[in-house]
Structures are given as C-alpha cells and as structure tokens.
Amino acid sequence: MTRAVLAAAFVGLMMSGPAAAETHYTILDFDDLDGWAEDDHNAALTVFRDTCGDMKDPDWQALCALAGDQTDAKAFFELFFRPVMIEDGKDPLFTGYFEPELRGSTSPTERFRYPVYRMPPEARTAPQWLSRRKIETGDEMKGRGLEIAWVDDPVELFFLQIQGSGRIRLTDGRSVRVGYGGSNGHDYRSVGIELVRRGIYEAHQVSAEVIKNWVRRNPVEGEELLQHNDSYVFFRTVNHVPSERGPLGAMNRSITAMRSVAVDPAFIPLGAPVWIEKDGKDPLRRLMVAQDTGSAIKGAQRADIFFGTGKAAGQMAGKLRDPGRMIALLPIQRAYAMLPVGFE
Template identity: 70%
Template sequence: MIRVWAAAILIWGSVTAPLFASDLTHTLLSFEELQGWDEDRHEEALEVFLNTCPDMRDPDWRSLCALAQQRPPAKSFFELFFRPVKIEDDRRPLFTGYFEPELNGSLTPTVRHRYPIYREPAEAKAANPWYTRQQIETGDFMRGYEIAWVDDPVELFFLQIQGSGRIRLPGGRMIRVGYGGSNGHEYRSVGVELVRRGVYKAHQVSAEVIKNWVRRNPVEGQALLWHNPSFVFFRRIDDVPSDQGPKGAMNRSITTMRSIAVDPAYTPLGAPVWIEKGGATRINRLMIAQDTGSAIKGPQRADIFFGTGAEAGRQAGKLRDPGRMVVLLPIQRAYAMLSEQL
C-alpha cells in the first residue's frame, strides 16, 4: 500500500532524515539468537516471499526465488540460504502499524453518501502546489472528478492518510481505490496541532482519539482537518480482487501480519525480515518487506500491516513499540556487507 503519510506522521509530524552510511553497523546473528524463531510458521512467510520475489532483480535474490518456487521445507530454506543481519544506527527501533480502511459508499451521491473521493485533475498534476484542502472541499471546480461518494468525512480524511482503501457499495459489492496524486502541499499533523492547543498530551494522541474529538466538535473538528492543507487524490484499482490485500510498493498484494513497510535505503524490498516487537503484545515473526511509507525512515523502523477494516485500524492505531528487526540476506551478500564494514 503506497501510503503518502503513515500514521506516525499523522501523530508525530516529520521524521529525521537518514544518517550517512558510515554511521551504520551490521551485526551477523545466528538463527538461534532470534527469539521465537523455532515456533514461527515459516511456510506462511515463504508463501508471502514468493508473492514478490520474482520481481527482485539482483542475481542472488533471483536464484533464491527460483529455489523457493520449488516449495522446499520453509524453515530449512531460510536457515540454509540466508544469514540474519542486524542493521542499525543510533536511532531507536520503532514499530508502528497500518491498515486498509473500509468505508461505506456509493457510485452516485445520495442523502447519506455526500462526501466525494476525487481523482486527480490534470491541472493539479501540472501545478505544485495546487489548491489547499479547504479550497478543494469547499469549491465547485471538482465536479466530474468524483470516483465515489462516502458517508463519513472523518473516515475520508483518514483514507487519505493511509493512501488506499476499499469502498463497500450498497448491496455489498466492493471497489478498491489507491493513491492517485496529491495537491503538492506539505502535510501538517493534526495530532501535533491538538497537542499544541493543549487538548491532549502527546502520549494520549491516536487515530481513534483524533476521530472521536472531531466528531464531538464538528465545527472545530472541520477547522482542525483544514489545518492540514495536503489533499490526496485517488484512482480505482480493479485488478486486485477484494478478498486480497492492497498493493504495496512492489505492486503486489500485501498480506495481513506478514507484510511490513520498511526504509528501502537499508532493507531491500522483497527481503525476509525477522521481527521482535516489544510492548504489551509481543510479536516474534518472519515478515516480508513489501511496502514503504513516508514516515518509515531508518534501518530499525517498520510499519506492520494489520489488514482491512475497523478492527485492523484500531489495532494498528495503538501500535508504537520498541523491538528489533533483523534482515535475512543471501549468504554471500551478508558476508560482503560485513567485510565492507571492516
């Protein structure tokens, strides 16, 4: 899911730029050092790896993908042909979560469905920046660019945060929309704004808290959403069945609790990544790096995909935990990386 603004940006604002490569350290680990490795369902991770590894271009990855397509025993496959490498700098590890929203909508406007999802006009594509969020939502120059109409302006705002989602039409049919462009304005965090106003403390702010506050305070809430001038346009995505996950940065469907968004400057897209997430609910699991996000910066930073719908959103919105992530690299690549460090 190519999200323009991840949940961490929504609440905490911009993220520090990556450090220079010379500030990185690479530590080779054994599989015995991975907490919970033996208890994971490795065959699930292998299936997710197979979903995107054919698109990896480097020869070592292509060779391993060809071998994986023969469906070897999953745990042995990873242990024989990969080595765990912890890549880190001086930034603290951080795991957050994201999800695919599901909204109620219609292909035509109704009394209930009054809030349009727009595709990008050519004028917006040519200009940088274009009109602000408030101007787009209150002007009359967007007629004819509607993809669908939904029943909740707050959920529509958060659909733009995630960058893609599903729309449930009357009768139950689903359509999917994905990121189709933006108005070019810099994002302003509404969570940070609530903290600045003294409405909440920083540790109290979450997506659900923001939604509830906007709904309880409709006039001030609308002004709060307009505080963010950035606006996202969408496009219909009709080539992904509604029972599959949304497309990630590798242009393939991502998988609930097995796909993560990473910083590709440090973690190759398509690579297996061992996750050890701390916090109240611990997760020790092999996942696949199949997505990216604007807030995902650094070698120990990942966004876990929680799935589709309201419950997935609640779980993802609560997640902000420490831990450790370890990239599984092809053996020769892992040792070459270590030798370059010496």
C-alpha cells in the same frame, strides 16, 4: 501501499531520539532470533514468493527461483540467508496500518455527500496544487466527473487518505477498492501534533481513534483541524485485485495481513524477509516480508505492520506503538559484503 503510507505520520511527535548516526551492520545467527523456531516459516515463504520475482538483483533472482521448489521453508531461510541487524542510531519504533472500509454510494445523497476524487490532469503537472482547504471548499473539482464515489463520513475519508488505499462498501452491496492516485504536492502536516500544540492532548495520548473521536465531538473545530493538513490524496480504482486479496503495496502486489511490513527502503531492500521482534503489551515474534514503504517510515529500525482490512484491523493497528528490533534476512554474500573492510 502504492503511495507512501502515512498511517503513522500523526505519531511523529513520539519519535524523538538520537540524531541519525553512521549505519551499523551486525550479522547474527538464527539462534539469536527470539522465537525463530516456533514461527510458521511456510506462511512467510508464500508471501516472499509473491514479490521476489520483481527483485532485480541477480542474488535475489537466484533465491526467488529456488524458493519455488522448497518444501522446508525454515531450512531454506537458514541455508541461503543471514540475519543482519541494521542500525542507524535512531530509536526502534513499530506501528501498524490497515485497509479501511467506508460506506458509500456512486451518486451523492443527503447522507453520502463527501466525494472521493480522482486526480485532476492539471494537478499531475503542478509541483504543488491547491491546498486541502481549497479542494474541499472551492469550486475547482465540481462538475468534472472526477468523483469515484461519495461517502458518509469526512473523518474516515481523511484517514483513508492517510492510509492511501481502502474499500468503499456501496449501498447495493458491491465494493469498490481504491488506491493511491496522486497528491496535491503539499507536505503532510500532522493533526495529532497540532492537537498537542493546542494543549488539547499530551503527546502520549494521541492516536487515530482519539483524533477521530475529538473531531466528531467538535464538528466545526474538527473540520478546521483536518484542513490544517494541506496535503490531499487522490485515488484510483483498483478492482482488478480480487476481494480476498490484500491491497497493493509499494511493489504493486497484494500485501498480506501480519506478514507484510512497510520499511524504509534506504536500509531494507523491498521484497526482503525481515524478522520482527516487537515488544510492548502484545509481543510479536514473526518472519515478515518488506513489501511496502511509507513517508512516516524512516530509519533502519522503523517498521509499520499491516493488520488487514476493516474496523477490527484498524483498531488493532491504531493501538500499536512499541519498541523492539527488526532483523533483515539477506543473501549470504550480500550480508557479508556490508561488513567493514578487515572484519574477521
């Protein structure tokens, strides 16, 4: 999403592996992509068109212009792209993220008492502003009209900040969509890792739902646990995005459930098609588009799949932590230019 997505930050403890090595590129054939022929390439092409116009390099601009006239999406990708496997020595990892939906009110009540804040002007100019604890327990935010809404669940509000965007369903039936508006400048500290450090869970047991349930069962200790993360995210309203569209991604365009993926742009160009081969309990073979980024999404084979909006999407996204491989589809000349000098 527009802010660096932190959806998977709490599983950072699961990402130990070899130290980063020199980046390695391998050009594959489309026949090497497991399940390629069976995918809905037209759906992927529609998503590619949503953001390719914002790609600045001439080769991408030329392909975007051609994409608008295509009737055979599979042939388009096979004719103008080459699959490139990009590896940096780190273990592949796929996780999921979603757009949460919270219950809220435009005025505080006994039930709706947890504010969703806009960013204060002074926080924009400070390299590091107040900590989460001071923002939530101090008086600096009070009486300034910075509240977008009030919600009824501090745990969901915490995870709204991790996701970076979401919707607030108001008591009158209206819905307010919020997006990343800035942060207090503190580094994210994983509450999942902290639970493991305290001996409450083993690393393989930690997930978003596990954290939520533990905090709710232990409200006093739970509040202290959440405040262990000094990082705090402020929001802005983004109601110009139609309700039927997905939230804004890093390219400032709506992302699409199960066709948009967050990547590390140091390895994958934003806007590029990527072929996903996710293994695990529910294998996935699908052409997606790299339209988002994330501070927890670091590495050539690290990807975060967008599952959609609401509780069901959140449950599916929260369960995902699987191996696999991700192959970038790059313009032909760009793909071959990545190979070492002297390659034949």
